[in-house]
Amino acid sequence: MAQVSLRKIVKEYEGGVQAVKGIDLDIADHEFVVLVGPSGCGKSTTLRMIAGLEEISSGEIDIGGAVVNDVPPRDRDIAMVFQNYALYPHMSVYDNMAFGLMLRKFDKAEIRRRVENAAKILDIGMLLDRKPKALSGGQRQRVAMGRAIVRDPKVFLFDEPLSNLDAKLRVQMRTEIKKVHQTVRTTTIYVTHDQVEAMTLADRVVVMNHGVIEQVGPPQELYHHPRTRFVAGFIGSPAMNFIPARLEARGDNLVLLLPLGTELAVPEHRAERYRTHVGKQVTFGIRPEHLTDTQHISKQHVALLTLTPEVIEPMGMETLAHIKLEGTEICARLDPMVEAAPGVPLALAADMNNMHLIDDATGLVI
Amino acid sequence: MSAAAHPSGRPSDAVPGLGRRIGSLRSERRWALWTAYISLIIAAIVMLAPPLYMLLTSMKTSAEVADLSGNPWMVHAPTWENYAAIIGNPMFRGFFYNSIILTVCVVAITMVISVFAAFALARMKFFGSQVLATGVFLTYLVPDTLLFIPLYQIVGGLGLLNSIWGLVLVYPTLTVPFCTWIMIGYFASIPKELDEAALIDGANWMQMLTKIFIPVALPGIIAATIFAFTVSWAAFVYPTAFITRPDEMPLTIGVVSQLIRGDTFAWGQLMAGALIAALPPVIVYAFLMDYYIAGLTAGATKG
Numbered sequence: 001m002a003q004v005s006l007r008k009i010v011k012e013y014e015g016g017v018q019a020v021k022g023i024d025l026d027i028a029d030h031e032f033v034v035l036v037g038p039s040g041c042g043k044s045t046t047l048r049m050i051a052g053l054e055e056i057s058s059g060e061i062d063i064g065g066a067v068v069n070d071v072p073p074r075d076r077d078i079a080m081v082f083q084n085y086a087l088y089p090h091m092s093v094y095d096n097m098a099f100g101l102m103l104r105k106f107d108k109a110e111i112r113r114r115v116e117n118a119a120k121i122l123d124i125g126m127l128l129d130r131k132p133k134a135l136s137g138g139q140r141q142r143v144a145m146g147r148a149i150v151r152d153p154k155v156f157l158f159d160e161p162l163s164n165l166d167a168k169l170r171v172q173m174r175t176e177i178k179k180v181h182q183t184v185r186t187t188t189i190y191v192t193h194d195q196v197e198a199m200t201l202a203d204r205v206v207v208m209n210h211g212v213i214e215q216v217g218p219p220q221e222l223y224h225h226p227r228t229r230f231v232a233g234f235i236g237s238p239a240m241n242f243i244p245a246r247l248e249a250r251g252d253n254l255v256l257l258l259p260l261g262t263e264l265a266v267p268e269h270r271a272e273r274y275r276t277h278v279g280k281q282v283t284f285g286i287r288p289e290h291l292t293d294t295q296h297i298s299k300q301h302v303a304l305l306t307l308t309p310e311v312i313e314p315m316g317m318e319t320l321a322h323i324k325l326e327g328t329e330i331c332a333r334l335d336p337m338v339e340a341a342p343g344v345p346l347a348l349a350a351d352m353n354n355m356h357l358i359d360d361a362t363g364l365v366i
Numbered sequence: 367m368s369a370a371a372h373p374s375g376r377p378s379d380a381v382p383g384l385g386r387r388i389g390s391l392r393s394e395r396r397w398a399l400w401t402a403y404i405s406l407i408i409a410a411i412v413m414l415a416p417p418l419y420m421l422l423t424s425m426k427t428s429a430e431v432a433d434l435s436g437n438p439w440m441v442h443a444p445t446w447e448n449y450a451a452i453i454g455n456p457m458f459r460g461f462f463y464n465s466i467i468l469t470v471c472v473v474a475i476t477m478v479i480s481v482f483a484a485f486a487l488a489r490m491k492f493f494g495s496q497v498l499a500t501g502v503f504l505t506y507l508v509p510d511t512l513l514f515i516p517l518y519q520i521v522g523g524l525g526l527l528n529s530i531w532g533l534v535l536v537y538p539t540l541t542v543p544f545c546t547w548i549m550i551g552y553f554a555s556i557p558k559e560l561d562e563a564a565l566i567d568g569a570n571w572m573q574m575l576t577k578i579f580i581p582v583a584l585p586g587i588i589a590a591t592i593f594a595f596t597v598s599w600a601a602f603v604y605p606t607a608f609i610t611r612p613d614e615m616p617l618t619i620g621v622v623s624q625l626i627r628g629d630t631f632a633w634g635q636l637m638a639g640a641l642i643a644a645l646p647p648v649i650v651y652a653f654l655m656d657y658y659i660a661g662l663t664a665g666a667t668k669g
Contacts (some may be wrong), residue, residue: 006623009532029462051562051566052565052566053562053565053566072565073566073568074565074566074568074569074570078566080562082559082562082563083559084557084559086557086559086560086563087563088560088563088564088578088582089582090581090584097565099564099577100566100567100568103567103568103569103573104568147563147567151567166641201615280517349419
């Protein structure tokens with residue numbers, strides 16, 4: 001078990017392309033940290049640098065108190081789970097899990113004890129004699145995790161381990177991974193592009209974009225208090241609605257003036273924070289669940305709107321309504337009992353207590 | 367579309383033109399099959415006629431071979447005397463023994479060099495590795511008819527003319543480039559994550575090669591081995607150029623040099639000798655054909 005520190009880590013490829021642009025990150029012992037971001041944001045490169053599979057252009061990586069920049073992967077005491085499992089096809093499940101220990105010259109009894117223990121944790125005891133080709137996707141992923149667990153390393157690294165699984169199995173394996181972490185408590189760094197995976201698994205989520213860290217924090221903090229427009233839009237499904245607006249003063253109060261003239265009152269307790277941006281072009285952000293039917297929302301600080309949905313998506317536990325608000329496509333989350341139909345005007349309430357305001361000039365949430 | 371909607375059970379009733387399209391597909395397929403069968407039959411005849419003719423000739427006496435009046439494809443008095451004469455001849459057994467020694471050594475040398483070279487070129491990215499990989503293949507394109515004169519000088523300089531060890535030294539110039547090329551393709555088709563997993567598990571390069579790459583690439587290695595075996599067993603130009611002493615000759619030139627005296631051809635024995643010489647490759651191919659095909663087509667499709 002160990003803490004991991006990244007200090008000013010840069011990865012520059014030939015031709016001067018920077019995949020990672022000087023990131024700093026401290027990961028505590030036992031912590032489960034998820035690096036999340038769109039394709040090409042540098043999350044996998046960062047993980048591979050921690051693993052020692054990519055050279056670091058500049059900066060320092062510290063695992064368990066020792067700088068490991070020049071330490072080869074085998075001596076970093078890490079274990080990695082790959083997206084395509086990377087099981088050795090010619091070896092049985094047992095040998096796959098025991099391979100790392102055999103190379104490290106553990107004695108046979110100890111290897112057996114560890115493999116059986118890991119197999120018990122992952123419920124793959126009956127598969128130990130099989131070859132990888134005789135396993136399903138989910139079983140292969142368990143074996144890949146087993147191979148990591150038996151090593152009892154300082155750090156687990158997961159590189160999009162669930163991307164090759166179907167949706168149902170992915171949810172199931174997500175729970176398995178969380179259970180395993182609760183059992184073995186090894187410091188874990190997990191890379192995914194799926195923000196739901198990030199939110200459900202992480203103690204802290206690291207949102208990356210264009211090679212930099214946009215925000216680090218617990219899932220709820222990122223969800224409710226995004227620091228940038230990118231984080232606000234990336235975290236949450238369906239994504240946060242963004243509507244261009246201008247912030248105007250009406251006496252002591254502030255209002256958001258939408259492109260076609262609709263005015264939404266800003267709650268008084270937020271006025272102070274936003275006052276410096278009066279007269280400026282901003283983006284009004286509101287999550288779909290804060291734009292809902294009028295029956296299911298507290299009446300304080302709500303802006304009432306009557307809008308006509310273009311598409312209705314009944315999801316069972318909720319209904320999504322896709323609506324055009326003053327030229328912008330937005331999404332509202334409705335109670336499933338609410339009767340809504342495309343083309344039929346619908347009374348909606350925007351919960352302005354949960355509004356976000358983004359400075360268009362900086363992209364930062366105000 | 368459910369069958370209930372069309373009581374007749376013929377979708378073509380409801381979809382105009384569908385029946386005709388299916389009919390046309392079937393006739394296209396029929397034509398394709400006919401063409402394939404006819405081509406294959408012609409190819410089989412062309413390929414099998416020479417060995418069959420060899421077999422028939424090997425079962426004839428010299429008198430019957432010389433008799434031009436009958437049908438040459440018929441054997442009137444089958445005999446095994448040519449085979450007995452060949453097998454009973456100690457010189458022929460010597461050729462066979464030389465061929466075996468030569469082939470085993472060449473295959474071993476080839477496989478050691480090409481597996482290491484291919485692993486380095488496919489996986490250990492270093493400056494110039496791409497150019498080197500292409501260069502290795504290009505050397506294969508230089509024909510042995512062009513190389514045997516300079517190689518004669520080299521082998522002569524080393525004092526290895528008239529020795530199978532000279533051939534053991536020279537044959538790998540034919541086998542190593544192509545085998546390396548096959549192995550590069552095979553190693554390249556192994557997912558990169560497998561070596562990364564091995565690196566993290568604690569393997570060094572040598573362990574990665576011996577414990578992961580060689581077992582995983584076994585079909586490729588077998589394909590390369592078969593190739594090296596075939597080339598080495600059947601090489602003709604180099605032994606013709608470098609060996610004149612019968613006791614050092616491999617089968618390919620031994621049979622020819624000893625059974626053709628001036629313009630006298632011992633046809634029956636020649637054919638028997640050639641068929642016996644062809645037996646080992648036939649056996650090897652028969653048992654390892656699947657591996658050979660899997661090895662040569664590795665990486666052709668995403669699997």
